[in-house]
Structures are given as structure tokens and as C-alpha cells.
Amino acid sequence: MSFIKNAWYIAAWSSEITDKPLARTLGGDPVVIYRDAEGKAAVLQDRCCHRGAPLSLGEVVPMGLQCNYHGMVFGTDGKCVHIPGQDRIPSKACVRAYPVVERDETLWIWLGDPATADPTQILDYPFNSNHRNWPHKYGLMQVAGHYMHVIDNLMDLTHLGFVHKNTIGSGASKAYVDALMKSERTPTGVRFTRWMLNHEPPATYVKAVGFKGKVDRWQEFEFVAPGNVVQFTGATDAGTGAYDQNKRDGGFALRILHSVTPETDTSCHYFFVPAHGYRQDEPEATEQLFDEIYRTFLEDKQFIEKQQERLTRWPDPQVDMISDGARVQARRYVAERLAQEANATDSRPVAA
């Protein structure tokens, strides 16, 4: 499969993980995600080493995760800790355990070589733990397309005026194309910001924070490899320094973490969490925002899935447009990381 392996991806939202094993395919492989009797989250290969039954049909028992075919029990490190009717446990009785870190209500998984798993590389996203200032709700959508097509979608917002022309992109196509655009490489990916200065605020912004006149709006999207796009969208009264002095408090503000994890070569898990920095005491604002985002993403999903079908049939040609700038940079960054991984693998010492 074509994806960066030595990297952290979201395996699940913390709220999904209980003592009822959860089956999911990550990076092409079926895994089981669960929380053991001590509350520790774990991800194991979803295949018992005895007769191949899925551990996701099993159950959490005090000793660990029990296969419900013939009763082998495994610890969170993948080692078998119990076999019914026998005392000796063969050392080869084990299943693959993935490095995981649970942080900020999110379970991150390392899909590559466990020896190189480095928790300092996990995306820092403290807003998931900050329900007071950034109320939010967790979302997950299956998309039948390569995960990079979702990243592409987010890194070229000109699609808003077309894909979302009846929803959030209504009448927006010219405004989006004409926006001020800043795009830059970062150590972990690409960031672009679109500014629309002295602009009529959208009705939803007015409703949310009571703007009286025009606003300066921004949309900031940062692709953080391998699969994250950190979105920060907002507006303040026009000319009050948002653009030139980075004064972005006191207006409308919206953060969305988009994080896409490969499922197979032609499908992915699209994790997303919209958080609002306004009307924080109104739970219905959280629901409204989530519902709007969800409907919007369903429109994207339709295009990405059909795009995947066509690209599977005909990968080429792909003719870039000027607005593809940030998207192309993101693709280049990923290509470099993939090349690094391939080189690292090739240059391993070989027995003479």
C-alpha cells in the first residue's frame, strides 16, 4: 500500500474505545481496538494466532483480550497470557501489537517499524481536551478513496463553489478564487491561509457573534503529514488587525481537525472534529455546526469516491490548475517522505 508507514495516524477517538472490541482495518490490515480491564487502550492484529479467528469476536476478561473461539487470552503487548487446559504457553503464541498513544481524547497508532515509534512526533492538538473554550463533537466517515484524495480536497478550496455550491459554498466561487492566498512549506507539511478582507460576513457568522458591518475573514489550513489537516477559520471586524497584526480574538472562530487514516489503497477513515470558539455555552451550537460539517463532507465524499473509481481506471493524465498550488506542495512533501522510507528500506544491511 502507498502511504507513509513510519508515522502516527488516528486509530480511533477515545470515546469509541471500550471493553467491547472494535474491528477496524488500518493501513490495509484488520486490527482490533479495545480497552483492557485496567482501562488501557490497545490495538492488536485482529487474528488469533491459534486458528485465525478474529479477536474482535472476543471479549475483555480480567487477564486480557480473550479469543472467543477456543479461549486464548492476550495482553496489550500481544503476548498470549492464557491457554485453556494447559500451563505452558509457547513463546510463539502472540499477535502483532501496535505502538499506540492515547492523548487529548484520541488514540494515535504507529503503523510502521515499532522501534522507530516516537511519541514526540504526534500532532499537538490540545483543543480536543479543551471543552470549555472549544466545545466540539467527534466525527468519523468512511470514504472509498485513497486517503490522499481527502487531503487534496482540503488543500484546494476552489472546490467549495462547485461541490458545495448549494451549501457552504453558495455563491462563493468568485470570492474564493479571488482571495488573498499565502502558502508555505513547514517542517511537517504545508500551510496556506486565504484572507478575504473587508468582506460581507456570512449569515451564519452574523448569527453567531452579531457582526454589525464588514469583516476580515481568514481560512488557515495546515497539512501536517501523514494525514492531518488543521483548519482554523474566523473573522473579526474589518480593519481591526487580524490580517496585519495577527489579532484574531473576539470575533468568529472555528477549528476543525481533519485526520485521515488509510484503510486500504482505495479507502480511508476520515476522522474530524469541529470546535467552535463562540457561543460556547450553547450545546445546540455544537450540534448545528457538526450537522452542517457532516452534510458538507457527504458532498465531498461523493466526489472523492467517484474520483477514485476513475483514477483506478485511468490514473493519467492529471492536468494541474493554478489553484492546485498548496495541494501540489502537500503531494510533493508526501512523495519525499515515501522516497525516504523506500531508501531506508533498501539500504538495510543484507547478510552476505
Place this chain on the structure above:
Amino acid sequence: MSFIKNAWYIAAWSSEITDKPLARTLGGDPVVIYRDAEGKAAVLQDRCCHRGAPLSLGEVVPMGLQCNYHGMVFGTDGKCVHIPGQDRIPSKACVRAYPVVERDETLWIWLGDPATADPTQILDYPFNSNHRNWPHKYGLMQVAGHYMHVIDNLMDLTHLGFVHKNTIGSGASKAYVDALMKSERTPTGVRFTRWMLNHEPPATYVKAVGFKGKVDRWQEFEFVAPGNVVQFTGATDAGTGAYDQNKRDGGFALRILHSVTPETDTSCHYFFVPAHGYRQDEPEATEQLFDEIYRTFLEDKQFIEKQQERLTRWPDPQVDMISDGARVQARRYVAERLAQEANATDSRPVAA
């Protein structure tokens, strides 16, 4: 795929083609069929050259067919005519456009080399434009079998007494086998005519035209490569010259155009249009005829689809019967055309 490429097939009935793009797979390739703002019908490859999204998710705008992912617009010749936010349009921004001709309420498509597309080779079938004398209704059925199995079905009518034993073939098996049979090669395929002289008219014929006594009946089927079977069925009072003097007016008459277009190697689009040369002023006669034909074709469809399953599993052996004569000639004609195409490709000059 195994089909004659340099030939005209039906892409759609004219009545199917509007400014709402229609997705269809023809000759193995997804295409989009639409009518532009000037009313011109066109068929393009259903894949935007930008990011691979299907153009069938797009919409007709004044300039052409707009991809609704990021807004590229294409003309009926497949050339990009507009890219949002940029003035220059790269010459490689284009998609494949197929030669098409709309004639007699039918859109014909050339699936092979555009340079060789010759409209004079299109089947002449003026009855589709003649609603007064030949009232008709258009039909289309997907069949999960190679298109030649539908041609086979039509070129061996002994199946009527078995496949259609409970419908149009009721009690017919002996009559069909004993009929007078004439079969001949034509420049474009094979024609056969079955004559049943001095025969009791079927109840539907009597009801249609009020026969008082016996009739001379004919069934004429002409296979016109690559995918058409032109059917002319009728009856006149016995001994009034239909058989020996070609006097076929004044009785019962029915024309069906069967035209089959390959979708994939194991599926096809079965276009059909039954027209009646009797009770022309009774719209319900058109409906009754269509409904009967449709039910009959569903019986054929069941056999052809299961036949395809078996032939996919076991292509051989196939033991011919005497009644396979016309069918075998049609197959031979197609094999010759396929061999010609293969030779033409092989003998193209190669750069030294």
C-alpha cells in the same frame, strides 16, 4: 475487449439526452452523454483531466460541460474552454470526445479510431422518425452478458418454443422448427427469413387486423454488424402473394430494431424499439406491444446472463445444432471483421 471497434453503435436514444449529464459505460469505458446549451448531443470520456472526477457529476453551463469538482469546462470536442481563476488554458487540458451522429431519434457513436468514422456506415432506419405509420416506444435493458450472446439469441428462433414457451412461443416449437427458412450473407451481415405459409394466424394478429382465415406469415431478421438486428414480422391473407411476389402490405406488420452495444466484456446495453404497422391511431396498441416485448426480453435476459456465467467458467465445448445456421454465419462475419481490425493494427507502419 472483444468487439468491432471501428463501427457505429447506439450510445443513447435521443429522448434520453438532456442537459443533465448521463453516465454510461460503452465499449468498456465510462462516458458522459449530454446535450449542450445549443442542443448539440455529445459524448465525452467521463473523467475530468484535472483531478479525475466524473464529468457526469457536473452540469451544462453556457460555455459547455462543467466539472463540478473544481470547475473546468469542456466543449463538445473535449477541449477545455475555461479554468476558474486563470486565463491560460494548457493545450493538454482536454478529454476524449467520441464521434457521434444524431439521426432518426438515435445517437450513434463510433468507438474506434476517430479518423475512420464514416457516417455513411450508420444503419439506415427511417422508421424511428415515422411515428404516423410506425408508432413506437423506445426501450433499453442492461444484460449481464457479452453483446454477441444477444445477437445469437435473435439469430436462432428455435429458442421461442423453450425460453418463451409460456409467452409468445406458446405451443410454437414444432411450427418454428418446420418453417421455411431462407438465410443469406449480406455485405454487412446475415439475413434470414422464416415463412409459415397457409397457417392459422395467432390470436393477437386476428385481434389486430381481423383476419378471417389462414395467413402467410414471415419473420425476417437481418443482422447488420456490429450490433443491429432489424426485425420485420408480418402476415397477410394466405395465398395473396406475400411469399412469391413480395406483396406484404395490408395485413399485420411489426418492426423491431434490436441494437446491442457492448458495455463490458460480459455485459451490454440492449436498445430496442418495437413499432406497429397496424392500429396506428391507438396509443394503447403501442403500449401493449411494448409491454409484451419487454416481458419476452426479460425471459431472454435470464438465459443470456446465466449462459454468460457458464461460458465464463467453461468456454468450451459448444456443439452446434442444424438450427444454428444463421447464427453461425453472423459469428463468422464478426470474426472476419475482428480479424481485419487486428491485421490493420498489426500492419501499421512502425518507425525505423
Place this chain on the structure above:
Amino acid sequence: MSFIKNAWYIAAWSSEITDKPLARTLGGDPVVIYRDAEGKAAVLQDRCCHRGAPLSLGEVVPMGLQCNYHGMVFGTDGKCVHIPGQDRIPSKACVRAYPVVERDETLWIWLGDPATADPTQILDYPFNSNHRNWPHKYGLMQVAGHYMHVIDNLMDLTHLGFVHKNTIGSGASKAYVDALMKSERTPTGVRFTRWMLNHEPPATYVKAVGFKGKVDRWQEFEFVAPGNVVQFTGATDAGTGAYDQNKRDGGFALRILHSVTPETDTSCHYFFVPAHGYRQDEPEATEQLFDEIYRTFLEDKQFIEKQQERLTRWPDPQVDMISDGARVQARRYVAERLAQEANATDSRPVAA
């Protein structure tokens, strides 16, 4: 496909076979099963040698099985006996006919070389003909797993306490693991018997035969290659000689024939027939037993199908447990038979 070919498998229960042709896939090949006008059961390749249509869409006529596409008729030996409209029948007009034997309400089929079909090798199971002493009902379940996974399931009963923990294995896991176990090779496979001596009888046993105190219970499972497991389960009052003197009458007794026939490499037909040697005059006892067994097998089916998915993805490793003893012996027996078949094929004389 990986299965023993020169062997008898169940093709159908006799009660399934009528003059309405039945389509089934056996050993990877579509076949048609029917009873001809004389009542003789037959199995033919489900593909007419004329145009490949399935004979299972045909019908039984006085002469034989008629293909309902163009009317060829075949005898139970697979030879064409009639072609509409012609007198001569070519000798190559025939389809594969399988050796079959109908015995004890069961149709057995030989999937290998017809020349070696030996009816004396058919499993002797007279209980199917003995409705008075062994009332029973026939069952059939499709399982999307290799047929040997069903055999595996039956040859390692430690799964009862896990897969069936909410049904027949309720609270049983320790008892099953601790049972006395006897396992032995037989000329045609492997037999194991589990004894639970001086044991509380299950509630269903008490209800069935009115036990007042403890019982001696046995579970006898004999794998008879290629696909049968003959189960004999029962109990008598504790200490009355069941275990040491083979006195097994007068208590609770249950026989189940399990017989699994390969459909494809990853699916099978699971034929089963539970018979009760108690309350023989109560038809509702037959129904109750059947329903309980059926529900239990659905639990097995879920595991086997998911196990197949995982083993298709990752065939290895498979780490055996001590309780796999009988199962491993059955696998070894089958591997020996498969090796014999492969050798026999390899050592055939080759033309110089």
C-alpha cells in the same frame, strides 16, 4: 481446489431432489441435481453443451432433462438423446455426468475419476432410514469457509465454552477441558470420545428422560474422510456401565451426522441431521432438537466465516494448543490422502 477428489460426498438430501432441477456448486463446479421421469436421481454438469445455458433452467421431460434454451435433452448418463429438428445426434453432444448413489435418504456423489468410484466406500449410516427409533430432520447450511474448517470445529470441542457460551456450552468450559478424552486413528479417519463420569445431567437431558441423579455422559465424534463427522452423544445413570462395559442403552441418546461438501475453496455445504433416541413418539422433540442444533451451528458459522477471512489474508502462523489433538490427527489424515492423490496423478504413464 484443495480437497480429496476420489471420495464420496453428499450432493443433496433425497428430499431435496425432485423433477424441478436444483442448481448447486460442488467441488468448484456448477451442477444440476434432478430426478428423471423414472425417479432416478442424477447429477450433471450444469451447462448445456450446445450454447452453455444452465440445465438447471430446464425441465424434466419423458426423455430426460431438457435444456430450456433450444431444447436439447440429456439422459442421466449425460448423453444427448434429442435435438429439436434433427435426427442425427453428434457423439460429442454430451455433458459430464457424476457417479451417484442414493442410499438411506441421501444422494452421494463421487467428485473424482469416475473409473475409481467404489460404492462400498460410502459411509454406512443406516439411522437416516430408521425414523422409528431415530426420528430426525434434515438440515443444510451454506458456510463461507473451507470445508475443513467445519471439520476442525467439530474435532475440537473446547470451542463449546466460548462460541456457545450462551447456548449449549453455558458454563461448560471447565467441564469440557477436564473431560476424559480418548482419541484414536481409524482406517478412514479419527475418532475421539469424551467422558464426563458421575456428572450432573444437563437440564435438557433430565427433561428428556427423567434422570433422578448423576449420570455418566459421553460425546463420541468420528471423522470419516472426506467430509463426515458421526456424532453419538448420550448419558446413562452414573455407574451403570456405560464407560467400562459399553452399556449405553436406556438413557439419553442423540446422533448427529455432520457431512460437509466443498462448494468452492472458501465455502461449503454443511449437511446435518440430528436424530433423537428418546421421546421418539413426540414430533415436537424432533423440532426442538433441530432448532437448538440450528441455532448452535449459526454461532459456529459466524466464527468459521470470519476465520476464513483472516486465513485468506494471513494463512500463517497457526499455533496449536493441547486440545487440538484430534483435530490435528484429522488434518494429518487428510493431508496423507491428498498426497496419495497427487502421487497417483504424477505416476500415471506418459506417452513416450
